[in-house]
Amino acid sequence: xxxxxxxxxxxxxxxxxxxxxxxxxxxxxxxxxxxxxxxxxxxxxxxxxxxxxxxxxxxxxxxxxxxxxxxxxxxxxxxxxxxxxxxxxxxxxxxxxxxxxxxxxxxxxxxxxxxxxxxxxxxxxxxxxxxxxxxxxxxxxxxxxxxxxxxxxxxxxxxxxxxxxxxxxxxxxxxxxxxxxxxxxxxxxxxxxxxxxxxxxxxxxxxxxxxxxxxxxxxxxxxxxxxxxxxx
Amino acid sequence: xxxxxxxxxxxxxxxxxxxxxxxxxxxxxxxxxxxxxxxxxxxxxxxxxxxxxxxxxxxxxxxxxxxxxxxxxxxxxxxxxxxxxxxxxxxxxxxxxxxxxxxxxxxxxxxxxxxxxxxxxxxxxxxxxxxxxxxxxxxxxxxxxxxxxxxxxxxxxxxxxxxxxxxxxxxxxxxxxxxxxxxxxxxxxxxxxxxxxxxxxxxxxxxxxxxxxxxxxxxxxxxxxxxxxxxxxxxxxxxxxxxxxxxxxxxxxxxxxxxxxxxxxxxxxxxxxxxxxxxxxxxxxxxxxxxxxxxxxxxxxxxxxxxxxxxxxxxxxxxxxxxxxxxxxxx
Numbered sequence: 001x002x003x004x005x006x007x008x009x010x011x012x013x014x015x016x017x018x019x020x021x022x023x024x025x026x027x028x029x030x031x032x033x034x035x036x037x038x039x040x041x042x043x044x045x046x047x048x049x050x051x052x053x054x055x056x057x058x059x060x061x062x063x064x065x066x067x068x069x070x071x072x073x074x075x076x077x078x079x080x081x082x083x084x085x086x087x088x089x090x091x092x093x094x095x096x097x098x099x100x101x102x103x104x105x106x107x108x109x110x111x112x113x114x115x116x117x118x119x120x121x122x123x124x125x126x127x128x129x130x131x132x133x134x135x136x137x138x139x140x141x142x143x144x145x146x147x148x149x150x151x152x153x154x155x156x157x158x159x160x161x162x163x164x165x166x167x168x169x170x171x172x173x174x175x176x177x178x179x180x181x182x183x184x185x186x187x188x189x190x191x192x193x194x195x196x197x198x199x200x201x202x203x204x205x206x207x208x209x210x211x212x213x214x215x216x217x218x219x220x221x222x223x224x225x226x227x228x229x230x231x232x
Numbered sequence: 233x234x235x236x237x238x239x240x241x242x243x244x245x246x247x248x249x250x251x252x253x254x255x256x257x258x259x260x261x262x263x264x265x266x267x268x269x270x271x272x273x274x275x276x277x278x279x280x281x282x283x284x285x286x287x288x289x290x291x292x293x294x295x296x297x298x299x300x301x302x303x304x305x306x307x308x309x310x311x312x313x314x315x316x317x318x319x320x321x322x323x324x325x326x327x328x329x330x331x332x333x334x335x336x337x338x339x340x341x342x343x344x345x346x347x348x349x350x351x352x353x354x355x356x357x358x359x360x361x362x363x364x365x366x367x368x369x370x371x372x373x374x375x376x377x378x379x380x381x382x383x384x385x386x387x388x389x390x391x392x393x394x395x396x397x398x399x400x401x402x403x404x405x406x407x408x409x410x411x412x413x414x415x416x417x418x419x420x421x422x423x424x425x426x427x428x429x430x431x432x433x434x435x436x437x438x439x440x441x442x443x444x445x446x447x448x449x450x451x452x453x454x455x456x457x458x459x460x461x462x463x464x465x466x467x468x469x470x471x472x473x474x475x476x477x478x479x480x481x482x483x484x485x486x487x488x489x490x491x492x493x494x495x496x497x498x499x500x501x502x503x504x505x506x507x508x509x510x511x512x513x514x515x516x517x518x519x520x521x522x523x524x525x526x527x528x529x530x531x532x533x534x535x536x537x538x539x540x541x542x543x544x545x546x547x548x549x550x551x552x553x554x555x556x557x558x559x560x561x562x563x
Contacts, residue, residue: 102383105390105409144546151542158535162528166410169347169421169519170276171527179262183255190251196244226266 002097005036006057010089017082029085030068033061046103049116052224056092058117060085062124076135084127111163118156119181123215125149126188130212133205142208143195150188157185176226180218187211241304241311250308254301261294277349280342306335323544326537333530337523345521354428354513358397361518363418370415370518371397375404377425377512387425392514407514419519428513432465432472434488435504442504447474458496469508 009029016025036057040048048054063085067078129145160181161171172178191207194200240246265272268291275283284292309328316325346364353359353374360369376393392407396415405413412419431448445453447462454460456479463473463485471489478496486494493502 102386103388104386105388108388109410147545148542151538154535154538158531161531163410165524166412167421169412169419169517171524172276174265174272174275176262176266179258179265183258183262186251186258187255190248190255193244193248193251197248 002036002040002053003093005032005039006089006093008032009036009060010086010093013082013086013089017079017086030061030064033057033064037061044098044103046108047113047117048098049113049120050103050107051098052095053092053097055116055120055219056088056095059120059124059127060088060092062121063088063128066124066128074135074137077131077137080131080135081128084131106167109163109166111159111166115156115160115163118152118159122149122151122153122156123219125152126208126211126215129208133208139201139204142204146188146191146204146208146211150185150192153185153188157181177218177222180214180222184211184214184218187214238311241308242315247305247308250301250304254298254305257294257297257301261298264291264294277347279344279346302335306332309335323537323541327534327541330530330534330537334527334534337526337530340523340526341521345519345523347520348518350423351516351518352426352428352513353392353394353516354430355511361516363518363520365520366416370418370420372415372420373397374512374514377514379425390422390425392422392425407516412519417520417522419521419524421517421519422514423517424515426513426515427510429469430509430511432462432469433505433507433509434472435507437502437504438499440499447472457499465508469506472506 009032012025012028012032016029037048040054049058063081067081125145126149129142129149132142132145164173165171172182187207188211191204191211194204194207197203271287271289271291277283278286280295284295309331313325313328313332316322316328344365348361348363351359351361353372355374355377358371358373360371362369373395374392375395377390378393379387379390382388390409394405394407394413396403396405396413398415407413407420407422409422412421414420431446431451434445434447436443436445443455445460447453447460449462452459452461458479459477461475461477463475465472471487473485473487475483475485476494476496477483480497488494488503488506490503490505493500495501
């Protein structure tokens with residue numbers, strides 16, 4: 001059932017890549033993923049953000065959501081962001097869905113969905129900043145996307161830190177995932193400060209590309225391929 | 233001199249390079265931690281400085297370098313804060329001063345905080361938790377434990393009703409996962425639930441009739457004919473190893489299981505049943521972090537300030553996120 005929503009979103013997204021669709025078709029993938037989130041929220045009794053399937057679908061949803069707020073005229077930007085959404089949704093289709101709506105006590109807090117949702121929203125901003133570099137968007141836009149990514153990532157780390165202290169008694173447990181997340185925060189703090197130097201354009205582009213590689217490694221590399229206590 | 237310091241520490245380029253260097257050493261550190269998990273297993277259980285003194289290894293170099301680089305960041309942030317105040321950039325000043333307080337709080341935490349783990353609280357027993365920085369133990373007792381069984385029997389909605397003894401006063405409070413309790417300067421966290429075997433009842437049958445032998449690690453069972461002591465038991469308590477001393481002071485060890493027999497002074501005994509008496513217990517951790525509220529307030533101030541700054545930038549000044557059109561460029 002859940003994969004049907006992904007199939008609909010994926011099909012219309014692929015259609016959008018090859019054909020210049022009308023506004024009505026633009027909304028179908030977005031509303032399909034929104035319906036999936038509402039349906040799973042109802043099933044689980046909380047906002048669904050556990051596991052690879054839920055996080056990937058939320059990441060694709062976040063990218064679509066951010067794109068709605070842009071008056072972007074750059075066609076290459078939309079083309080590349082649709083390619084990215086298609087890749088994410090394809091992986092999502094292969095990922096196993098959660099079989100049980102069971103939530104252990106440690107995850108049963110409003111801080112948990114807030115932590116995950118804001119972290120993935122920030123990943124979406126950082127990914128779009130990377131696409132902004134590839135599609136040669138102007139510097140202001142790349143900077144703003146990085147800034148909003150940094151803002152949402154800060155909220156994600158803040159809620160995660162409070163939750164970790166309440167559940168495990170430490171806001172920082174020195175696991176590879178946590179050290180990488182902290183590194184990501186420091187890295188994007190450095191990118192934010194690029195605004196104050198003169199010869200920033202080239203540096204902003206290079207650092208945004210490296211930042212995206214760091215984001216992918218923090219999410220996919222550590223979350224899936226490396227053994228650690230922090231889920232995804 | 234001050235001007236020279238200002239020149240060094242107000243240099244944004246230098247600050248950016250230092251931040252990127254911190255990232256580099258943190259990435260190296262993350263892989264070191266990943267490849268040597270045993271070496272870093274107890275890093276957050278004691279103050280970081282103490283841990284570093286106890287673990288003088290080469291693979292901790294990234295922590296020392298990061299601390300030095302953070303010192304540079306702290307001084308740089310302080311100068312930026314002064315500069316922000318001078319230029320009346322209040323929100324940015326709040327962001328910078330919050331970072332300073334987070335670093336300061338983390339330094340205090342590195343010097344003093346610790347985590348004392350895996351304290352077993354057995355129901356209806358008064359447990360004394362001794363802590364390294366205090367001679368007076370925390371006196372605590374589990375009165376009741378409630379939970380529901382969920383998916384595959386995993387316990388959920390765990391609530392422990394506990395009594396805390398503070399002088400002559402007894403506080404009746406609830407302890408839940410994700411809801412730590414604050415006692416004096418400590419936070420008590422519910423980690424897990426378990427069962428504690430208080431004693432084992434062995435029903436023995438002989439020509440004199442049936443008798444219940446109650447064994448525990450502390451108690452020795454005695455009757456006219458023999459005394460029995462607990463030695464060990466298997467996981468499901470189907471077999472119990474005991475030491476028996478008869479009234480002629482002969483000692484021997486035997487394994488008791490249901491329907492097994494043994495004889496003492498020509499009296500034959502048969503084991504009718506073995507039943508363990510299990511009482512509920514919880515496992516708690518005690519955390520001491522004198523700077524936790526400082527970290528919370530400073531990080532909250534930073535988060536609020538960055539949200540306000542974003543609202544100011546994108547909403548109130550109506551600066552759109554989208555690329556400027558050609559018209560915008562011309563204007």
